Amino acid sequence: xxxGADNTTTATGRSVxxxxxxxxxxxxxxxxxxxxxDKVAITYRSGEIPEGMLGVKADVTSExxxxxxxxxxxxxxxxxEVLVANAGITRDTLLLxxxxxxxxxxxxxxxxxxxxVVKRASRGMIRLRRGRVILISxxxxxxxxxxxxxxxxxxxxxxxxxxxxxxELGSRGITANVVAPGFIDTDMxxxxxxxxxxxxxxxxxxxxxxxxxxxAGVVSWLAGEDAGYISGAVIPVDGGLGMGH
Ligand code: NDP
Numbered sequence: 363x364x365x366g367a368d369n370t371t372t373a374t375g376r377s378v379x380x381x382x383x384x385x386x387x388x389x390x391x392x393x394x395x396x397x398x399x400d401k402v403a404i405t406y407r408s409g410e411i412p413e414g415m416l417g418v419k420a421d422v423t424s425e426x427x428x429x430x431x432x433x434x435x436x437x438x439x440x441x442x443e444v445l446v447a448n449a450g451i452t453r454d455t456l457l458l459x460x461x462x463x464x465x466x467x468x469x470x471x472x473x474x475x476x477x478x479v480v481k482r483a484s485r486g487m488i489r490l491r492r493g494r495v496i497l498i499s500x501x502x503x504x505x506x507x508x509x510x511x512x513x514x515x516x517x518x519x520x521x522x523x524x525x526x527x528x529x530e531l532g533s534r535g536i537t538a539n540v541v542a543p544g545f546i547d548t549d550m551x552x553x554x555x556x557x558x559x560x561x562x563x564x565x566x567x568x569x570x571x572x573x574x575x576x577x578a579g580v581v582s583w584l585a586g587e588d589a590g591y592i593s594g595a596v597i598p599v600d601g602g603l604g605m606g607h
Pocket of ligand 1: 382
């Protein structure tokens with residue numbers, strides 16, 4: 363157990379916000395916090411709000427929508443103590459075919475979107491003098507991948523955010539960490555052609571893709587008492603794929 367850490371969040375009943383919590387990895391993360399007894403809010407753009415959560419409609423590319431979402435979460439659950447920046451997109455294609463908008467759209471959602479939510483969450487965390495920020499990156503952000511210059515640039519950028527945030531706000535009881543999943547079975551990877559899936563599988567030491575729940579468990583741990591002295595870290599959840607990167 364952690365002892366004496368002034369950033370130790372109460373183990374339960376925390377105000378938690380997950381972007382893109384309506385499906386995939388974000389939904390699995392949200393469910394873990396609900397099961398832990400936290401007050402969970404998710405941002406969503408479409409579809410249903412999962413049971414037991416507060417759904418706030420927001421697109422992470424809009425500062426206004428993010429501000430409104432936080433204002434509602436703060437009113438219903440109190441200031442956000444745990445922020446998980448999970449919303450993300452891909453626009454894969456090889457460099458010579460990649461348009462500038464393929465690049466900037468991915469950066470705007472995955473990287474600037476994370477900046478927007480981190481900035482808005484930090485206000486309340488500074489006042490609380492505690493907070494946990496967890497950014498969902500990717501093995502690709504460390505390892506690179508053909509066809510993903512836009513995506514991997516956005517995911518590497520998250521490491522810069524977490525580490526600078528750690529240096530800027532670490533003394534205020536706020537930690538910021540990155541989780542770097544490998545291949546996880548969600549809608550995002552379901553889009554991959556069968557031969558691409560097979561070739562990826564051959565390179566993963568674990569010999570399989572992971573379930574979203576396997577990422578969610580690590581996020582929950584990073585937000586918990588035992589991880590109070592971990593900040594600026596990149597935690598791979600990739601079955602050994604990115605080893606050494
Ligand atoms: P999905 O495609 O299943 O879900 C993406 C989520 O992001 C959805 O909730 C989606 O909302 C939301 N989202 C996308 N764009 C925006 C936006 N502009 N504003 C608000 N929400 C948005 O992806 P995964 O669950 O697989 O991925 C979740 C995160 O994990 C992403 O950051 C991804 O890059 C990362 N990741 C995934 C891996 C994998 O193998 N699956 C591997 C490594 C990292 P909506 O339903 O409204 O579209």
